[in-house]
Amino acid sequence: MSAITYREALRQALDEALEKDERVFLMGEDVGKYGGTYAVSKGLMEKFGPERVRDTPLSELGFTGAGIGAALGGMRPIVEVMTVNFSLLALDQIVNTAALLRHMSGGQFSVPLVVRMATGAGRQLAAQHSHSFEGWYAHIPGIRIVAPATVEDARGMLGAALADCDPVLVFEYPALFETKGEASGERVDIASSKVRREGSKVTLVTYGGCLPKALKAAEEVDGEVIDLRVLRPLDMAPIVESVKKTRRAVVVDEGWRSGGLAAEVMARLMEEAFYELDAPVARVCSEEVPVPYAKHLEEATLPQVEEIVAAAKGLFG
Amino acid sequence: MKAKAPPPPAGKVKLPAKASLELLADMLRIRRMEEKCAELYGQGKIRGFLHLYIGEEAVAAGTMRVLEPEDNVVATYREHGHALLRGVSMDAIMAEMYGKQEGCSRGRGGSMHLFDAKTRFYGGNAIVGGGLPLAAGLALAAKLQKEKRVTACFFGEGAVAEGAFHESMNLAALWGLPVAYFCENNLYAMGTALERSEAQTDLCAKAASYGMATLKVDGMDVVAVHEAARKAREHAAKKGPIFVEFQTYRFRAHSMFDPELYREKSEVEEWKKRGPIHTFSARLKAQKQLTEERFLELDAAAQAEVEKAVAFAERGTWEPVEHLTKDVYTEVSP
Ligand SMILES: Cc1ncc(C[n+]2csc(CCOP(=O)(O)OP(=O)(O)O)c2C)c(N)n1
Ligand SMILES: [Mg+2]
Numbered sequence: 001m002s003a004i005t006y007r008e009a010l011r012q013a014l015d016e017a018l019e020k021d022e023r024v025f026l027m028g029e030d031v032g033k034y035g036g037t038y039a040v041s042k043g044l045m046e047k048f049g050p051e052r053v054r055d056t057p058l059s060e061l062g063f064t065g066a067g068i069g070a071a072l073g074g075m076r077p078i079v080e081v082m083t084v085n086f087s088l089l090a091l092d093q094i095v096n097t098a099a100l101l102r103h104m105s106g107g108q109f110s111v112p113l114v115v116r117m118a119t120g121a122g123r124q125l126a127a128q129h130s131h132s133f134e135g136w137y138a139h140i141p142g143i144r145i146v147a148p149a150t151v152e153d154a155r156g157m158l159g160a161a162l163a164d165c166d167p168v169l170v171f172e173y174p175a176l177f178e179t180k181g182e183a184s185g186e187r188v189d190i191a192s193s194k195v196r197r198e199g200s201k202v203t204l205v206t207y208g209g210c211l212p213k214a215l216k217a218a219e220e221v222d223g224e225v226i227d228l229r230v231l232r233p234l235d236m237a238p239i240v241e242s243v244k245k246t247r248r249a250v251v252v253d254e255g256w257r258s259g260g261l262a263a264e265v266m267a268r269l270m271e272e273a274f275y276e277l278d279a280p281v282a283r284v285c286s287e288e289v290p291v292p293y294a295k296h297l298e299e300a301t302l303p304q305v306e307e308i309v310a311a312a313k314g315l316f317g
Numbered sequence: 318m319k320a321k322a323p324p325p326p327a328g329k330v331k332l333p334a335k336a337s338l339e340l341l342a343d344m345l346r347i348r349r350m351e352e353k354c355a356e357l358y359g360q361g362k363i364r365g366f367l368h369l370y371i372g373e374e375a376v377a378a379g380t381m382r383v384l385e386p387e388d389n390v391v392a393t394y395r396e397h398g399h400a401l402l403r404g405v406s407m408d409a410i411m412a413e414m415y416g417k418q419e420g421c422s423r424g425r426g427g428s429m430h431l432f433d434a435k436t437r438f439y440g441g442n443a444i445v446g447g448g449l450p451l452a453a454g455l456a457l458a459a460k461l462q463k464e465k466r467v468t469a470c471f472f473g474e475g476a477v478a479e480g481a482f483h484e485s486m487n488l489a490a491l492w493g494l495p496v497a498y499f500c501e502n503n504l505y506a507m508g509t510a511l512e513r514s515e516a517q518t519d520l521c522a523k524a525a526s527y528g529m530a531t532l533k534v535d536g537m538d539v540v541a542v543h544e545a546a547r548k549a550r551e552h553a554a555k556k557g558p559i560f561v562e563f564q565t566y567r568f569r570a571h572s573m574f575d576p577e578l579y580r581e582k583s584e585v586e587e588w589k590k591r592g593p594i595h596t597f598s599a600r601l602k603a604q605k606q607l608t609e610e611r612f613l614e615l616d617a618a619a620q621a622e623v624e625k626a627v628a629f630a631e632r633g634t635w636e637p638v639e640h641l642t643k644d645v646y647t648e649v650s651p
Contacts (some may be wrong), residue, residue, distance in 0.1 A: 024569050033509025033579040057478030057514035058506055086444065089479070124365035124416075126427045128443045289645050293365055293427030295418030300638045 001184065006148075007177040009155035010040045011017040012185070014078070017162055018048050021076055024162065027054040027063055028116075037082050038118060038174055063148035064090035064115065068098050068167075071113040076162055084119040084133050084171065098167040099142030109258030110165045114158065119171045120209040120254055121302055127290035129300075132254040133177050134171050134208065138231040144168045145231040146190050149211040151181030153229060156188035164190070171231075175209040193235040195242065199224035202312045203242040203267055206252040207231060210303055214252050217308035221251075231261060239265070240273045247278040252303050257285035279315040320565070322587040325596045326538030334606040336382075338615065340539050341365040341601065343378040344594050344620040347398035350407055353623045354397070354414060354428075358573050362630075363414045366443075367428045368395040372568035375593035376501050377402050377560040379542025380469065383550050387437070389459075389468040394429035395501075396631070399471055411626035417633030424636055425580040437466075445506075446479030448472060449498070453485045455560075456494035467553045468496045474562075475506025477520055486527040489558035497553040498524070498560045499546075501536065503567045508579035524560030536563030537591045 004012070017024045031047035032055040045053035060081055063234055067079035081087045088096070098111050121130030137278040138145045145164060154172070161168035168190070186274040193205075197215055199222045206214040207228035218225045224242050228234065243249050249269060253262035262283040269281050287301045330337055351371050357363045370377070373395075384390065392399045400410055405421050413420025414428050422432045422441070430441035439455065442448040450468030452630070459466045476482050486632035489496050500520055504511055511518050521531035530552055534545040545561055552559045566588040568576050601607035 030507045030509055033510075033513070035576070035578050037507070055509050055513060057509070058475045059478045059480070062478075075409055089444075089481075124427065126365060126425070126430055126443070128429070129366070284527070287641060289642055290425075292425040293422075293430070294424040294635065295364065296635055296638060297416075297425065297641055300641050 001182045003180040003182055004151060005177065006151050006154045006173075006179050006181070007038065007040055009151045009183045010158070010172060011042065012043070012183070013155050013158035014041060014044060015047070016185070017077055017078065017158055018044065018052055021162070023074065023076040024078065025052040025054060025075065025077045026080060027056050027067065029056055029058060029082050031055060031080050038177060040172070041080070052119060060086050060089035061093055062176060065093040065097065067113050067115070068093060068111055071111050072109060078114045078116060078162070081117040082117060083129065084117045085129050085131050087117050087133070094143070094169070095140055099140050100163060102166065103142060104316055111167050112165050113167045114170060115159045115167065116170045118174050120173050120175050121291045121298065122175045122209065124293055124295055124298055126293040130291035132286070134231050135253070135255040137169055140232070140266070142166070143232065144190065145171070146172045147208040147229060147231055149173065149176065149208050149227050149229070151179065151183050153188055155183035156186055157190055159187040160190040163187070171208060173209040176212070179183060179212070188228055189255070191235060193226055193228045193230065193238050195224060195238055196227045197223070197225040199246070201246055202315060203239065203246045203247070203249040204252060204308065204312065205239055205249060208254065210252045210254050213305050214308060216305045217312065220309050221312040223312060234265070234268065236272055238269050239269070240276070243269065243273045246275050248312070249277070249281045250315070251281065251283040251310045252308055253283065253285050255285060256288050256301060257283065258288060260285060279317070282311040282315060284311050322591055323535070325591045326535060326541070327596070327600065329604060330540050330600050330606065332540060332543070337601055337606055338611070339545065340378050340382065341597060342605070342615045342619065343381070343402050344374040344539065344597070345616055346407070346622060347374045347377060348400055348594060349616070349619040349623050350401060350410070350626070351397060354543060355569070357414070357627070362648045363428065364416070365427050365429070366394065368571065369567070370395050370398040370571045370591065372588070373380070373501060373503060373536065374544050375539035376499070376536045376563045376565055379539045380499060380546040381554055382543060383546045384469055385466070386630030387438060387464070387466040389437045389452070389455045389466060391439045391448040391455070391468065391470040392441060393448060393472055394441065395473070396431055396441050396471070397428065400431040400433065400438055400441070403433070403438050405431065405433045405438060406625040407622050408629040409433070411630040412633045415630040415633060416635070417630055418636035419629070446472065446476040447474065449481050449485035450488070452496050452498070453488045453494055456489065456496035457492060459495055461494070465554065466495070467550055467566040469499060470496060471499045471501060472510055473506060474500055474502035474504070474520060475509070475514070477523060478514055484544050484561070486524055486529055490528040493557040495553045496558045497549045498558065500560065500562045501565055502562050503565050505567070505571070505580065507571045507575070510579070520562045521560065530556070530559040532559065532561045534561060534563050537593045537596065539593055539597050539614035568592070628632070
């Protein structure tokens with residue numbers, strides 16, 4: 001196996017999905033002729049044609065809804081919403097239709113739809129282009145939320161998502177697109193969280209773009225790093241297991257603090273591992289401000305390695 | 318597919334020499350400022366997204382001159398030229414691009430989010446279509462308060478596919494709002510050509526279907542733009558909403574990340590023959606309203622302004638990190 005980039009892993013996964021299943025098609029803004037905003041779908045329209053790699057107008061609500069309809073109609077659509085920021089224009093279809101349909105129809109209609117979108121800050125794109133709304137989406141029953149943070153997951157999660165009968169939202173991290181790693185090409189599970197580094201002193205729970213930061217911080221504090229991978233439904237078992245050993249935990253989340261995903265993980269630790277803990281669970285989240293353009297301010301807004309280290313050390317009194 | 322360029326703007330310019338030269342100077346100021354921005358981007362002084370307006374200057378130039386100081390302006394992420402000609406200083410724009418606190422948004426917005434309350438410049442919205450409902454609301458407020466102001470809203474043709482466009486057209490027409498929707502049709506939304514995204518490519522027909530007045534204008538011809546904008550402002554002020562399609566073209570990539578796989582170099586070259594600055598200069602020269610000497614003077618003045626703005630931005634300071642949480646909420650209620 002040779003190392004490939006996270007971007008290439010995403011591309012290979014799409015290529016394979018289109019190759020394997022006639023029902024699969026990709027649609028979204030600039031996925032075809034432009035080659036994908038982040039070059040993830042580069043070359044795919046040339047290979048599979050404009051019917052199966054379909055450029056859409058700037059109509060996030062419209063084409064996401066059409067994706068839902070196509071899924072109901074027997075296809076296996078992959079809808080690409082350019083970034084999470086613009087998914088707000090599609091929110092109604094995702095929440096009020098895709099997520100609710102199966103339950104609301106008494107189990108009659110499943111929506112086997114995959115929606116992919118880029119997320120996260122860190123590239124000085126300013127407030128409207130730097131959101132991390134994974135936590136919001138993880139609030140909603142009826143959809144599965146996955147957040148590939150490794151090349152293996154970037155390669156293997158799409159196939160699993162397509163095999164799922166319900167809507168799956170795949171969050172992709174431009175901050176990780178150039179990272180390299182090995183990918184077997186095997187489908188991975190989209191149900192579990194995973195230990196990414198073993199350690200004994202403190203458990204660092206994170207996901208997505210913050211994983212490299214947590215791994216770096218872990219070196220300094222003998223941390224055990226857990227990658228959530230799947231943000232809904234949460235798999236707490238490895239986290240509780242880890243906390244039994246380390247007795248301390250820090251949750252690292254690029255989302256805003258109030259009402260965020262980190263808060264949910266902390267609450268579950270209270271419910272499931274309260275008596276295992278020797279210190280209150282800490283969290284490192286983004287500062288609660290719109291993400292600014294200026295580099296020094298953006299850095300001050302986002303979780304940084306030093307803050308994670310400080311938070312971990314802070315648990316030792 | 319190749320978008321065919323119409324013949325270059327030509328014919329006698331029926332404007333007083335002074336007005337013509339002002340329009341020319343305006344376009345040159347944008348052009349030189351943005352060329353500098355591209356250079357500074359290469360040097361890493363400007364970061365994030367940078368969307369250049371190069372090639373489309375006639376639209377901002379022709380429209381801004383007819384707006385009144387009390388009018389409102391709403392724009393997109395491709396708004397450097399609009400901000401400049403609306404009266405935001407080049408210094409403040411350049412400092413914003415640098416991320417300095419002397420910038421017109423204190424360095425928090427960057428290229429895509431230029432704001433300026435003094436000139437009623439309501440931004441720099443980087444969500445496609447996001448400014449259209451806002452403009453309707455500004456116009457509604459003006460109408461309700463019996464103010465004379467008109468709201469001018471600039472946006473790309475890509476926005477006409479968004480629900481926000483259709484909802485805004487309907488509201489503006491239904492409520493008879495004093496708003497001019499200025500659509501800058503440069504034929505592409507990122508890499509997606511208009512005919513690959515719209516079943517009906519006649520944009521005026523869409524607006525007309527909501528009962529809007531419409532105009533279709535050669536956006537490479539600053540004189541035609543100026544004339545249309547004058548009519549549009551008057552219509553908005555006296556009769557209600559109007560939609561104007563300016564047919565234009567961007568000479569540069571969509572943003573600094575765009576490899577331009579979707580159009581041919583020859584197409585761009587064709588359109589460059591219609592460049593708003595050189596075609597207008599040639600017409601003025603032909604009718605003896607402009608000499609090469611005068612042109613060079615105007616150009617030198619624009620370049621001097623750019624140098625000054627860069628120096629200002631370089632001298633600028635970083636907002637202290639302690640201020641990061643300032644202005645998330647209003648600290649002093651009005
Ligand atoms: C709602 C939304 N969807 C997608 C994008 C990404 N995007 C930024 S600019 C752009 C193209 C817009 O084209 P157009 O409206 O024609 O304006 P132009 O860039 O040509 O001036 C796209 C797709 C966005 N900013 N907002
Ligand atoms: Mg356009």
